[in-house]
Amino acid sequence: MTIGESDKKVRTNINMGRRCRVLCVDDNALAMHLLSLILEQEGYEVLTSSDPIMAMKVLKQGAVDLALLDYEMPHMNGGELAAIVKCGGLAAKVILFSGSARISRHDLAFVDRLVQKSEGVEALLEAIESLVPITKRVLVDVQQY
Numbered sequence: 001m002t003i004g005e006s007d008k009k010v011r012t013n014i015n016m017g018r019r020c021r022v023l024c025v026d027d028n029a030l031a032m033h034l035l036s037l038i039l040e041q042e043g044y045e046v047l048t049s050s051d052p053i054m055a056m057k058v059l060k061q062g063a064v065d066l067a068l069l070d071y072e073m074p075h076m077n078g079g080e081l082a083a084i085v086k087c088g089g090l091a092a093k094v095i096l097f098s099g100s101a102r103i104s105r106h107d108l109a110f111v112d113r114l115v116q117k118s119e120g121v122e123a124l125l126e127a128i129e130s131l132v133p134i135t136k137r138v139l140v141d142v143q144q145y
Helices: 029-041 052-061 078-087 121-131
Strands: 008-013 021-025 045-049 064-069 091-098 113-116 134-139
Touching: 021 029, 021 052, 029 045, 029 121, 045 052, 052 064, 052 078, 064 078, 064 121, 078 091, 091 121, 113 121
Parallel strands: 021 045, 021 064, 064 091, 091 113
Antiparallel strands: 008 134
């Protein structure tokens, strides 16, 4: 193993044979950036969008295993975006990851899981792993001396 090189996780969609693709949609750029770093470190391929309208364009360009949506955003909320995502077949699963305490039951109709931001990243990772059929592989760089 190369000195200073850490093991890399790769999460592969069992059904598709490729890395699990997650789209993060949050109008808070810092929160979205930190979350994408954590998910990439966990082995997911991460796409990001700070705007729900742009997110729909990203979703139409390719398959996404999971849409990870904030609730309170400009133009439309996460529940409305979840309805478009699910009805359009744009993502297999949807998680609403929000700090909002005012989410109506109607807005949860097309959401597979709700994770409050106050529950933390571990709760989010557990929710993702429960929804996306994955196999975990650890890749190790080996150099011959």
